[in-house]
Amino acid sequence: MDNILECANLSKIYKNAIALSGVNLQIKKGRIVGLLGPNGSGKTTLIKLANGLLTPTMGDILIDGKPIGVETKKIVSYLPDHNFLTGWMTVNQMIEYFSDFYSDFNPDRADKMLESLGIDRTKKIKTLSKGTKEKVALILVMSREAELYLLDEPIAGVDPATRDYILRTIIANYNENATIIISTHLIADVEQILSDVVFINHGDIVLCDTVDNIRENEGKSVDELFREVFRC
């Protein structure tokens, strides 16, 4: 099986809005994919569906050929677009928590990253600054040796130095057999690390191609093409 993520006629309709409209998408293994689109385009909905946090209104979504469930959760490492850590726990307790539930969690990798950033492991999550919380969350997510990483807006709302650290962390922990899907609207910052891009708008996939093809065929950077496609 070459595809890590497959969507077939996937739709999600909320009470008053269509979030995804008949999406057909295949993401191959071993790629770093940018899921790019403006705010409200359906990026987070697609990622939530892949994590089982939402159920599709219609259609199917498969991870490694399996419907979303316990087996897919074992191989997916998910970074939501906001803090998801437990406030009363210390950083050490969060590491223990991840170690207990994810057999692919590598505590040594987490230790090294925490040490390199000088994060005090005995501090409670709620006492950390917003930026430090985001770094701890990323460290936990990237310390798993998962088959699919779903990173929802990992660089939104952080300073440029932290942004660089996050991108370096993603690249440093990238296993060539794993797939990373990064949802963002900050194209210029992530373009350098992407192998494929998926443009999404109003719940529809408008483009799905490799970065090399875009540069060769369009003669533009992904950022330039994005600005053209999504011009207001």
Added chain:
Amino acid sequence: MLKKLYKHEFHSLFRSLLPIWAALIGFAALSRLTFLTDLENDVLDMVRGLSVTAYIFAIIAVFIVGLVIVVMRFYKNLLTHEGYLTFTLPFTPTQHIVCKLVCGAVVIIIDFIIVIGSLLILGAGTEVLGEILDAVKLTITVLPEYLSVGQIALISSEIVLLLLLAPLQSLLMFYAAMALGQQFKNKVGGAAISYICLYAAVQIITSLIMIPIAFVGAGGMEEFNNLINNSVMYLEVFLAFMIVYSALLSAIYFIITRHFLTKKLNLE
């Protein structure tokens, strides 16, 4: 792996509850100590008064704060930002609900054990405790004169089962209300409205069912007349009915909770 889910659940609950339980036992012991001496003076009277007042407040705290902690744990861990992590752990929503339910029910049972333990400390060495123990012994001696061993076994089992079902039913009602409430924009308000609606609906249905049962003897139905003339059998049947009714309500609450957390999850 499932054991670890329970381990973390108990850890989360116990870290808040242990100080309350310790305070209750502490105040019971302090109150008992102040009554060890017959010495009368203003300071000792004040200490006695304060320790007994603190003990009474601690009993109230054990039950009310204990329940609030269990209910809030469900809400925070599943329906707020923490839910993003909880629901992406490799477990099904059903496993999460059952884990929270079992741990919550265990906490409520421990609450009762701790309160009984504190009462024993308070009454240790006093005549009151001796009188209670005598009354229990007397009941155990006298009961076989009126009831057969089978009847005692059946009624005791039914009462134990009802006592075990009671915390499950009340917790599941809170869980169902919270699962329904997250469909509203204001989730806490939605949960409160859902709880009131569920409570009212259950009260109406229970009344509609109980009224015919209470008046069935006056209905001239011979079989039922015979049944209620035999009060022991009536008690057995009534308790059995209550068990089935409680189990049925619990099952309905569980299905509502499971449905909304599986198909209609709406995290912040």
